[in-house]
Amino acid sequence: MSNNKELRHKFLLWFWGVVSAPFVLLLLVFSLIGLGVFGPLPTFEQLENPSSNLATEIISEDGQLLGTFYVQNRSFVNYDEISPNLVGALLSTEDVRFYNHSGIDFRGLTRVFVKTIIMGNESQGGGSTISQQLAKQLFPRDTSSRSGLVRKMNLVVTKFKEWIVAVKLERNYTKEEILAMYLNMVPFGNNAWGVKTAAKIYFDKTPADLTAEESALLVGMLNAPSRYNPVRHEERATAKRNFVLEKMYSNDLLSSDQLDSLSALPIKLKFSPMDNTGGIAPYFREMLRIVLTAKKPSSSDYWDQAQYEADLERWNTDPLYGWCNKNLKPDGTPYNIYKDGLKIYTTVNSKLQRYAEEALKDHMANTVQKEFDAQQKRSNYRIYSNDIDNAKAKELLAIAVKQTDRYRNLRNAGASEEEIDRSFNTPTDMTVFSYKGDVDTTLTPMDSIKYYKRFLRASFVAIEPQTGNVKAWVGGPSFEYFKYDQVYQGRRQVGSTFKPFLYTLAMQEGMKPCDQVPNVPVTFDMGPDQEPWSPKNAYTKYLEKYNGQMVTLKFGLAHSINNISAYLMKQYSPQAVVDLAHKMGIHSPLDPVVSICLGPSDITLLEMVSSYGTFVNKGVHVEPITVLRIEDKHGNTLASFAPQKNEAINDQTAYVMIEMLKGVVHGGTAAKLTYQYKVPGDVAGKTGTTNNNSDGWFIGITPRLVAGTWVGGEERSIHLTNRGEGAAVAMPVFAKFITKVYNDATIPLKPNLSFERPSVMPDVTFDCTSQPAEEPTKDDEFFQ
Structure with missing residues (x-):
């Protein structure tokens, strides 16, 4: 017993x-x-503030997403901004008992044990709750290579860790917060991290607007974004979407009729992939990236002392320049635009930006580049102008070779000059730019350099003069292929667009638009051992009859007569012109020489457009501003920005110059703006063309917007066509742009707005037709 x-x-x-x-x-x-x-394990603080690489969003003034800076292209969205369709699709497919467990689903646990531990099928992993999947996303598994028992043991330990983290998440967050965190973390392929980015990329929608079938498609992609990518694998993605719809039907989220009708629908995408080279305003976005992440200038990094001093002054005076490195997070580290989920609210208007990009591309592709291509063909595809001999042309191409990444990489790898030369002359498969779309071809790298030099470059920027807000920014014809930004990086000779500064000085000193001056050559004594200098008028046949005649200052500016500019230069010192130009917004170095009256100075398009805004804004210059405020990922304002202002000229002089510049578009060098392009309303402006047609300029002025265009070759020795004056190559971009703007009823910029006359205005005559100087008519050759 x-x-x-x-x-x-x-x-x-x-x-x-x-x-x-x-x-x-x-x-x-x-x-x-x-x-x-x-x-x-993650600490309590880490659970309260889970780290994730949140993309910084660049947002237009009208609330549109212009683009993102990211390591992972992820943007945050709250639960109440997510469509119930998406939540229903997710829970029906991934965790139907989500609201009934505390992080671990023990029914699913049994399936995990059998499939993963006993059967060794690590790819199954079924039964993981949403909370566990979130834990895995927030605190990723160790994926280092192991094999056998060690690997399986590591997998078991990792799974247990995920359970613990999942339970902690459930204790620290509501169910809705967990769902939102999960949907903000998961990848959807095509550089889309999180549902906000995915909805934008695949459907051009917000998460709140997703339909049932769109939600099912996105949820179907979760476990294998590449396999079920609807862009590449439509049939496979459709089948997976319909599987998710069936799950929704099983959970009473869809009726039988809804399931049948939705399953029969084809996939409808508005696919717009986001990357750093495509999308809207790529030059503007890249400018912001460079400016925000700039470091404090060190003289050892500069070979140009003047540029170092300019950047150092900007570091000290411009709060946006180097903002990420000048401002620290609460933990003492600098802000990171690729990970911290900042929101940068800009001044750019998305509609104006699109119109600017369309106008520039239209004119360059259909007119300017075609004419240049025809000229290239006539010259047997000689890239450079005729004043560049073959030896110099070869030297210029050799310099271009040394500026390429290919050359630098080969040199760093120890290749000899012979090997490098052989590499640049070996045919290679490549994709090249064309206005009709990318072209797959085979070229030698040397031929590709020549190919791209035959494309003319162009830029455009538009600014609201009263606020300094930059409304549109186009740095070139294609950011993917021509990354150099001609809005603010490129300095080119401005030609006759500089003349308004000289005329402004004259008006400020008491001269009047209808004052008559002799249209005769003017000679300047250049000092000891130098030949006297006498600027010549640009050859324009219709103006010959005015040679030797008395003409008005208004007429001289309207037709950009060099004799009149030289006459005015005789009356004032070059330094006075330089000082005035600087007060009006020109920051580029200006030499105080008499030839400044013809615009030989190198200035950026951004500076020129900004300075012309002074005329509209009653003589007050407003520095361009591109960012209104920066917020953190929680919506807290970190910084706000306001433009710098200074009174450059009095309001009477500013208005007189507006009237003078109106004469340029009503009978002057920009007359086609009104009689051919039919731009209505109050409009003023100035054309500019440099020697040998190296550069073409136009800056247009309206009561609420000032915009400018530059067109030219990559190098100064690449000249525009014989019709390369600013009125032909640059002005039409402004005309096409402003016409699109005026035709858009949703934009409050209309031609019925007028330039504001000062409340106190001296007796100044602007109608000079009663003067002896004769205005040309449309019958003159100039207008043909």
Whole structure:
């Protein structure tokens, strides 16, 4: 009897030992995990503030997403901004008991144990709750290569860690917060991290507007974004979408009729992939990236002392320049635009930006580049102008070769000059730019350099003069292929667009638009050992009859007569012109020489357009501003920005110059703006063309917008066509742009707005037709 009791006792000990062993082992493992034996667990602070690489969003003034800076292209969205369709699709497919568990679904746990542990099928992993999947996203698994038992043990420990983190997440967050965090974390392919970015990229929608079928498509992509990518694998993605719809039907989220009708629908995408080279306003976005991340200038990094001093002054005076490095987060580290989820609210208007890009591309592709291509063909595809001999042309191409990444990489790899030369002359498969779309071809790298030099470059910028807000920014014809930004990086000779500064000085000193001056050559004594200088008029046949005549200053500016500019230069010092130009917004170096009256100075398009805004804004110059405020990922304002202002000229002089510049578009060099392009309303402006048609300029002025265009070759020795004056190559971009703007009823910029006349205005005559100087008519050759 005692033996039976002893056997029974041993049996019970063994039985309960075997039964309880897994639980004891499980408890032991959990205890060891909690003690950090298998690696640290997330702290409470980490759970409260889970780290994730949130993309910085660049937002237009009208609330449109212009683009993002990212390591992972992820933007944050709150639960109440997510469509119920998406939540229903997710829970029906991934975690139908989500609201009934506390982080671990024990039914799913059994399936995980059988498939993953016993069967060794690591790809299954089914049964993971949304909370566990979120834990895996927030605190990724160790993916280092292991094999055999070690790998399986590591997988078990990692899974246990995820359970613990999932339970902690459930304790620290509501169910809705967990769903939002999950949908903000998961990848959807095509550089889309999180549902906000995915909705934008695939459907051009917000998450709140997603339909049931769109939600099912996105949820179907979660486990394998590449396999179920609707762009590349439409049939496969459709089948997966319909599977998710069936799950929604099973959970009473869809009726039978809805399931049938939605399953029969084809996939309808508005696919607009986001990257740093495509999308809207790429030059503007790149400018912001460079400016925000700039570091404090160090003289050792500069070979140009003047540029170092200019950048250092900008560091000290411009709060946006180097903002990320001048401002620290609460933890003492600099802001990171690629990870911190900032929101940068800009001044750019998305509609004006699109119109600017369309206008520039239209004119360059259909007119300017075609004419230049025809000229190239006539010259046997000689890239440079005729005043560049073959030896110099070869030297210029050699310089271009040394500026390429290919050359630098080969040099760094130790290649000889012979090997480099052979590489640049070996045919290579490549994709090249064309206005009709990218072209796959085979060229030698040397031929590709020549190919791209045959494309003329162009830029455009529009500014609201009263606020300094930059409304549109186009740095070139294609950011992907021509990354150099001609709005603010490129300085080119401005030609006759500089003349208004000289005329402004004259008006400020008491001269009047209808004052008559002699249209005769003017000679300047250039000092000892130098030849006298006498600027010549640009050859324009219709103006010949005015040579030697008395003409008005208004006429001289309207027709950009060099004799009149030279006459005015005789009256004032070059330094006075330089000082005035600087007050009006020109920051580029200006030499105080008499030739400044013809615009030989190198200035950026941004500076020129900004300075012309002074005329509209009653003589007050407003520095261009591109960012209104920066917010953190929680919506807290980190910085606000306001433009710098200074009174450059009095309001009477500013208005007189507006009237003078109106004469340029009503009978002057920009007359086609009104009689051919039919631009209505109050409009003024100035054309500019440099020697040998190297550069073509036009700056247009309206009561609420000032915009400018530059067109030219990559190098000054690449000249525009014989019709390369600013009125032909640059002005039409402004005309096409402003016409699009005026035709858009949703934009409050209309031709019925007028330039504001000062409340106190001296008696100045602007109608000079009663003067002896004759105004040309449309019958003159100039207008043909």
